[in-house]
Amino acid sequence: MDEQTRIVEARKRRRYVFRIRLLPESVVGRLARRFHGVFGLWGILTYVALITTAGIAQAVADGPRQLARFQPADDLAVVLLAYLLALVAHEFGHAAACSRYGARPGGIGFALYLAFPSLYCDVTRAWLLSRWQRVVVDVSGVVFESAAAAVLAILGGAFQQPAFTFASFLVLSNLVWALNPFGRFDMYWALTDAIGVVDLRAESRRVVRGLLRKDRDGCTEQTWRRVLVVGYAICTMGIIGVFIYYSLRVGAPLVAHMPQIVHQVRYDVLQGRFGTALGTVMEPATMLLLLAVMLYRTGTAGIRLTLRQWLRFRARAQVGGTGSDGTPPAAV
Numbered sequence: 238m239d240e241q242t243r244i245v246e247a248r249k250r251r252r253y254v255f256r257i258r259l260l261p262e263s264v265v266g267r268l269a270r271r272f273h274g275v276f277g278l279w280g281i282l283t284y285v286a287l288i289t290t291a292g293i294a295q296a297v298a299d300g301p302r303q304l305a306r307f308q309p310a311d312d313l314a315v316v317l318l319a320y321l322l323a324l325v326a327h328e329f330g331h332a333a334a335c336s337r338y339g340a341r342p343g344g345i346g347f348a349l350y351l352a353f354p355s356l357y358c359d360v361t362r363a364w365l366l367s368r369w370q371r372v373v374v375d376v377s378g379v380v381f382e383s384a385a386a387a388v389l390a391i392l393g394g395a396f397q398q399p400a401f402t403f404a405s406f407l408v409l410s411n412l413v414w415a416l417n418p419f420g421r422f423d424m425y426w427a428l429t430d431a432i433g434v435v436d437l438r439a440e441s442r443r444v445v446r447g448l449l450r451k452d453r454d455g456c457t458e459q460t461w462r463r464v465l466v467v468g469y470a471i472c473t474m475g476i477i478g479v480f481i482y483y484s485l486r487v488g489a490p491l492v493a494h495m496p497q498i499v500h501q502v503r504y505d506v507l508q509g510r511f512g513t514a515l516g517t518v519m520e521p522a523t524m525l526l527l528l529a530v531m532l533y534r535t536g537t538a539g540i541r542l543t544l545r546q547w548l549r550f551r552a553r554a555q556v557g558g559t560g561s562d563g564t565p566p567a568a569v
């Protein structure tokens with residue numbers, strides 16, 4: 238696949254509902270160049286030193302006790318600002334790595350990714366880099382963000398400021414999402430690039446289909462790559478199953494409580510308590526949006542699969558079947 242096609246494919250794979258650019262390409266490019274130096278031995282040593290110091294600072298200051306006593310409402314502005322800075326650091330991580338290897342990073346902005354509000358950095362040109370350079374671009378976001386979390390943890394521990402410790406905790410919980418290779422997050426792309434496939438999900442589906450049909454022509458990959466892709470496919474199916482199970486468990490009582498929630502919101506609005514009404518509606522609305530996205534994705538995948546099978550069945554019937562050897566018909 239040529240580079241231009243890869244860029245077009247990458248653009249199609251984005252799942253943004255909408256996005257707004259906050260920092261233009263020229264500013265991101267200038268700032269990213271300042272971080273070129275961290276992609277080397279000194280950068281790695283500094284990173285290890287930061288993480289170690291953060292661990293020591295938190296152990297000395299008894300971070301978990303600080304966290305237990307902390308009321309986020311007391312220092313909400315500090316927490317949110319620190320958290321936001323760590324997210325910006327994440328995007329600069331991607332931009333700096335991209336720029337370091339000679340691909341111009343795009344702008345940084347705010348986006349709704351599926352139902353999740355998030356920051357983004359346009360690194361589509363990373364497709365022009367080599368496979369292992371792209372792996373560095375993929376993981377750099379997590380590395381920069383965890384370095385920011387380490388700085389926050391050091392500040393929280395050294396100056397007995399639980400707001401910073403709490404912010405570093407928030408950043409860590411955010412990183413768990415990015416580390417999850419089963420959503421299309423950073424580690425998904427890192428794994429995709431490390432294995433050397435264009436779309437890990439499409440590839441894993443193709444390999445599993447090939448194995449089920451014993452159609453070795455569809456599996457020309459080396460054995461280690463096939464094992465990784467099949468392992469990935471099995472884990473993904475397990476994760477989707479668990480996700481659907483918990484979503485239904487959470488969603489069913491939520492739908493049952495909906496009349497009560499609507500009544501409460503209406504009451505708060507009539508009393509002029511708009512902030513409380515917004516708070517009441519936010520949590521169930523986010524959950525319902527997530528459920529709707531999940532059902533939409535599962536539903537459309539099911540319809541596509543059924544339609545494809547039906548067309549295949551019809552094509553077989555028209556040519557008098559493919560016999561009992563299970564040879565798949567021509568692509569439909």
Ligand SMILES: [Zn+2]
Nearest residue numbers: 327378379423
């Ligand atoms: Zn990222």
